[in-house]
Amino acid sequence: MDKFERKIVSGYLKFRKRYVAKLTPKSQIENLIHSIRPVAGNAELIRVGDKIDGGYLIPNDLKKLTACFSPGVGNETSFEQDCIRHGMDVYLSDASVDKPQYLPENCFFQQNFIGSHSSGKFITLDSWVKSTQVGPDDELILQMDIEGAEYEVLLSLSEDLLKRFRIIVFEVHQLDQWWNAPFFNLVNSAFTKLNQTHVCVHNHPNTLGGVLDFNGLILPKRIELSFHRRDRATNHTIRTNFPHPLDCDNSAGHPLSLPPHWYQ
Numbered sequence: 001m002d003k004f005e006r007k008i009v010s011g012y013l014k015f016r017k018r019y020v021a022k023l024t025p026k027s028q029i030e031n032l033i034h035s036i037r038p039v040a041g042n043a044e045l046i047r048v049g050d051k052i053d054g055g056y057l058i059p060n061d062l063k064k065l066t067a068c069f070s071p072g073v074g075n076e077t078s079f080e081q082d083c084i085r086h087g088m089d090v091y092l093s094d095a096s097v098d099k100p101q102y103l104p105e106n107c108f109f110q111q112n113f114i115g116s117h118s119s120g121k122f123i124t125l126d127s128w129v130k131s132t133q134v135g136p137d138d139e140l141i142l143q144m145d146i147e148g149a150e151y152e153v154l155l156s157l158s159e160d161l162l163k164r165f166r167i168i169v170f171e172v173h174q175l176d177q178w179w180n181a182p183f184f185n186l187v188n189s190a191f192t193k194l195n196q197t198h199v200c201v202h203n204h205p206n207t208l209g210g211v212l213d214f215n216g217l218i219l220p221k222r223i224e225l226s227f228h229r230r231d232r233a234t235n236h237t238i239r240t241n242f243p244h245p246l247d248c249d250n251s252a253g254h255p256l257s258l259p260p261h262w263y264q
Contacts, residue, residue: 024184026215037263041201041233049079053250056169057202059228062086066138071114072145073097095121116156126158141167148173151190162197168227175219176212198227207249207256218259
């Protein structure tokens with residue numbers, strides 16, 4: 001091997017070393033999955049929303065919840081409508097869509113993205129809640145589907161407001177980037193923060209997304225997680241009945257079961 005060839009090989013090995021070093025170790029992803037295995041909690045699960053995309057399983061602990069905050073507005077609002085039927089006000093926010101033409105009397109819309117800072121079209125979740133008529137001690141529910149911004153929103157959320165959300169349900173995106181170490185650090189930090197105050201009570205893979213295989217570790221491309229505040233979910237027995245009887249495919253003809261290592 002001449003000097004030029006050695007230089008090429010040396011450069012390739014340095015590049016490979018840097019690239020491999022940025023991959024998340026499989027064990028770290030497994031530890032994160034282990035930390036969000038759904039538990040039995042203290043309340044049965046009920047389905048809120050339709051039996052298709054837009055419906056979620058959450059704990060039946062809705063009494064005296066004042067409002068639902070729902071960033072990420074789509075064509076499907078059955079979850080929010082059910083919250084209204086349970087006596088809650090509903091607050092919607094999304095800068096990518098126009099204000100819906102027909103809003104119930106106790107449903108309020110603003111044209112903002114929810115993010116980690118308040119600037120331009122962006123507003124933090126704390127600022128949003130403070131701008132509403134919700135009282136400072138009211139207990140709330142958070143439902144969000146914000147296409148990957150959920151991690152930064154959770155990290156920027158104040159501890160006081162986080163504790164006021166009795167139930168948090170959200171769709172988790174970009175699992176294909178969990179093996180990207182810098183991105184995984186963001187993901188892991190967000191769940192570490194959430195796990196301090198809440199515990200996962202249900203996991204449902206979005207059946208439209210399919211799955212990924214990372215070194216034999218099966219990751220749904222998108223998952224729907226339901227969390228219950230720890231002071232109201234003290235039974236931490238791991239759930240093993242997946243799919244839950246109330247689970248439904250996000251679209252007909254697209255079945256997808258939760259891989260066993262997500263709950264075993």
